[in-house]
Amino acid sequence: MKRRAFIAATAALLVSPRRPLAQGQRRRLGFLVIGDGSGRDLNQAELGLFDGLRKHGWIEGRNLVVEHRFSQPPDRLPASVADLIAFRPDVLIAAGPRAAEALKSATATNPIVFVAVFDPVGLGLVQSLSRPGGNITGLATSQGVALAKQIDILRELVPGASNIAILANPGNPMHRLILAEEAPRTARNLGVALPIVEATTAEELDTAFASAAAQRADALIVFGDALTVVQGPRVVALAAKHRLPALHLWRQFAVGGLIVYGPDVTDLFRRAGGYVDKILKGAKPAELPVEQPTKYELVVNIKTAKALGLTVPTSLLLRADELIE
Structure with a gap:
C-alpha cells in the first residue's frame, strides 16, 4: 500500500508540475504614484517602466498584472498603500521619495523598487547605494543635479542673477533634505541669496510665485515634486505672469518653460524594468545596488527666452540637447 501511495503521489507531481507562468498565472506588480488623487493616467516618464518590462519579456495582460494607485498625502496615501499591499504583489514600484517612504513603512517583506529618489541614503531608505540591505532598492537622482549646477546654468542665461528663489514643497522629504543641508552651503559658496517659497497645494502656488516676485527674485528654481508635475501648466503660466x-x-x-536641466526620468523608469525582472527571477533587493542616472537633458525654450527679453548665450545653445523655437 505504501508503495502504491508513493507511486500515486509521484504521478500527481508529474502531472501538475510547479510552473505557475506556464499555467497562465500572472505575476503581480503594484505601482504607487504620488499625485493629486484624481486617478490620473501615468505620464510619459512613468510609462517608460512598461517599455523596460517588455524588453525583459514582461507584458501587462499576458504574464503580468499591474495595479496602480494615484494618491495625494496625507489623506488618501494610507488607503492606497493598504490597497497595494492587499493586492499581494510580487514587486512594488514607488515613483518618487514620498511613495518610497510610504511603502517602506508599510512592509518589510514585499520587494520594493523606487524610481527618481534624490538621496535614498540620506532619506534612510537604504543603508548604502552599493548594499541597500533591506527589501528596497532602485534608481536615484542624486548625481549630476547639484543645486550649484542649476544656479550656474541659470546665471548663464540671466547674467548677474544674485537673488534666486527656490520653489519647494515642505511635505517632500527630498526638498527638506536639500534645504537643510545643500542650499545654505551653496548660497555661501556662490555668494547668492536663495529665498525659499513654499507650496503644498495648487492654490498655494499662486502665493509662492507672488512671494518670489515681491522679494525681487532674479530667477527661480522649481524643485521636482508631484505637485509641480501635476500642476505643470499652472507653474509655467505663473512664471510667465511674474516674468520669472x-x-x-x-x-x-x-x-512653455524657459529651461530644463535634469536626469532623463523616462530612462530611469525604463531601467526599473530590469530591477523588476531580476526580482521576479529570484534576486533580493538587498543584493541589487542602487543605480544613478546615466542620461541628462538640457532643453532651452528660445521662444520663452525672447518673451522674457533674454538672449540665450552660445555656450548654452551648443550644450543643449534640444532647442524649442
Whole structure:
C-alpha cells in the first residue's frame, strides 16, 4: 500500500508540475504614484517602466498584472498603500521619495523598487547605494543635479542673477533634505541669496510665485515634486505672469518653460524594468545596488527666452540637447 501511495503521489507531481507562468498565472506588480488623487493616467516618464518590462519579456495582460494607485498625502496615501499591499504583489514600484517612504513603512517583506529618489541614503531608505540591505532598492537622482549646477546654468542665461528663489514643497522629504543641508552651503559658496517659497497645494502656488516676485527674485528654481508635475501648466503660466526666468527639473516643463536641466526620468523608469525582472527571477533587493542616472537633458525654450527679453548665450545653445523655437 505504501508503495502504491508513493507511486500515486509521484504521478500527481508529474502531472501538475510547479510552473505557475506556464499555467497562465500572472505575476503581480503594484505601482504607487504620488499625485493629486484624481486617478490620473501615468505620464510619459512613468510609462517608460512598461517599455523596460517588455524588453525583459514582461507584458501587462499576458504574464503580468499591474495595479496602480494615484494618491495625494496625507489623506488618501494610507488607503492606497493598504490597497497595494492587499493586492499581494510580487514587486512594488514607488515613483518618487514620498511613495518610497510610504511603502517602506508599510512592509518589510514585499520587494520594493523606487524610481527618481534624490538621496535614498540620506532619506534612510537604504543603508548604502552599493548594499541597500533591506527589501528596497532602485534608481536615484542624486548625481549630476547639484543645486550649484542649476544656479550656474541659470546665471548663464540671466547674467548677474544674485537673488534666486527656490520653489519647494515642505511635505517632500527630498526638498527638506536639500534645504537643510545643500542650499545654505551653496548660497555661501556662490555668494547668492536663495529665498525659499513654499507650496503644498495648487492654490498655494499662486502665493509662492507672488512671494518670489515681491522679494525681487532674479530667477527661480522649481524643485521636482508631484505637485509641480501635476500642476505643470499652472507653474509655467505663473512664471510667465511674474516674468520669472525659471529652471525646471523634468522635460515636460520644456513646453512653455524657459529651461530644463535634469536626469532623463523616462530612462530611469525604463531601467526599473530590469530591477523588476531580476526580482521576479529570484534576486533580493538587498543584493541589487542602487543605480544613478546615466542620461541628462538640457532643453532651452528660445521662444520663452525672447518673451522674457533674454538672449540665450552660445555656450548654452551648443550644450543643449534640444532647442524649442
